[in-house]
Amino acid sequence: MSNPKSSLAVAALKNGTVIDHIPTNALFKVVKLLNLENATNQLTIGNNLEGSKCRKGIIKIADVFFPQDILNRIAIIAPNAVVNIIREYEVVEKLKVTLPDTIIGLVKCDNPKCICNNEPMSTRFHIVDRSAGIIRCHYCNHTVSTINATII
């Protein structure tokens, strides 16, 4: 075994979800997006870890398995994140995240004069350019780069 568990920066999971390859500046937004601030399960958050290409963030949460539509929220700010499903210390599945065509109630519109910032209502965005990560407000038509998006 070339990489003994004792040398890992954080402890290995028995069962649960590992979200890997999160950009360091997006890590805490992902935590917020998945509502992990209120999680009661064992949770490990690591940032600025040495990855194969660049520094990265990682989230490990024990005994939780998210539905794909919840995981896809991550694609808004971390489109290259990889989700590992762990059972009995083994990775049984690797999932990619996909930006949904419509994003409802997750991203704040940065136009203060948009109706969605002035009424008790859900925000709604459509994808303009998937590869560049550009989304457009359904109401006021302002475009936002997902990297800069404010998560509600």
Added chain:
Amino acid sequence: MNPHSLVSIADLTKEQILHILDQARYFEDHPGLKVLDGKVVATLFFEPSTRTRLSFETAANRLGARVIGFSDANTTSSSKGETLKDTIIMVSNYVDVIVMRHYLEGAARYATEVTEIPVINAGDGSNQHPSQTILDLYSILKTQGKLDNLTITMVGDLKYGRTVHSLIMALKYFNPTFNFVACDELKMPVEYKEFCVMNGIKYVEHKDFTQEVINSSDIIYMTRVQKERFTDIVEYERVKDLYSLHNSMLVNSRDNLRILHPLPRVNEISYDVDSNPKAYYFQQAKNGLYARQAIICNALGIDILAPDVQSKYVSHE
């Protein structure tokens, strides 16, 4: 959501636009058709706009409808903190169609989502104002006899002017060539230039409002350069007169050239242009009446050109 609502010109197909223009032509030729006898139209103006409101209300009245509404949100319960949603649902109980002007962007789209009554956007902040675009298209069609292959010069505030943005989007079906004449502070936003590129529309940007540009134009669309758009007041003083049109500048212009302006104008068209037959901005405003008659009927699903509608109403003329 009512499928006949009109929020943005971008929601209409080429065929739908042309059909509304045909209906506008019919209303111009046949004034006083009481197609909307017994209907009630609400004009909800959360932001004052005298010109647009009077035009919509006149259109509704001429069609035989009754009009209720307000012209200033301060006199309504929104000043007490009522949400737009509640106001729209409440008014929907009383009327057949809602015409709404709002100071917030996206308000019209949201209004369509909370009611089954058709909603006509009469302007939402700096976002959309589709009835202005329809009347602009109708004015171009009337004066040029066609919409295709025209050279259209837009002058002044191309950054914030929603009328020029919507007109570009509507003209994508008609192979226009655009001249965009503006200073750096007010030049056409990148997204609309990209829209032109994506749709194969030719455009040239100019900083100077030259004789050459004027003489090659079929339509000159003037807009008001607003003082409040400038952070640097010195810059405003420098550019405000660069984009003014004077009668002497029209001497060698094309015979078919017409000058449009969404109004109100300040000093961007001098008064000596008014008597030139190429000045068309007041007729343009009048065309707004016919365009809005067509838009209101369309929102109510009434097609004045349909044989059954014609047999019912035209004989009573």
